[in-house]
Amino acid sequence: MIFNATVFVRLKSGYSDPEGETTAKALQGLGYNVTDVRSSKAYEITLEAKSREEAEEAVDEMCRRLLTNPTKDDYRFELREGQ
């Protein structure tokens, strides 16, 4: 079975996010009622697995082993069956 996973990686809340802050200021400068912007990274991953559970486990492991730095990053992901 083919699965599509979207993984979001962002800085833990204690870390300052200059890109997000600058984007928020720029949007406010353009007149938008924006109170906060957090920038993050996303990966759209296509993978093969025998079951949803296997795919979930694999993606969670990929996040911990390669896609995130556990010291400074938080992550979450969404998984859909796809083609």
Next chain:
Amino acid sequence: MIFNATVFVRLKSGYSDPEGETTAKALQGLGYNVTDVRSSKAYEITLEAKSREEAEEAVDEMCRRLLTNPTKDDYRFELREGQ
């Protein structure tokens, strides 16, 4: 009303995505059954608006005016009522 928008910005499909390709190769090297990875950028935006329609319109405009480059980027966003 307060809304939370998640905006995804990624390269249009004709553009090569070296970060995604390198990530895919690295994950394959670690033994995962990954067939494709696309890297993208996400912004989590908190904004105030009078209605859902107004919020949607504002976020779409932000994407076109500041967050994306229409020549090379595709974008989509999700909007939730929040605090």
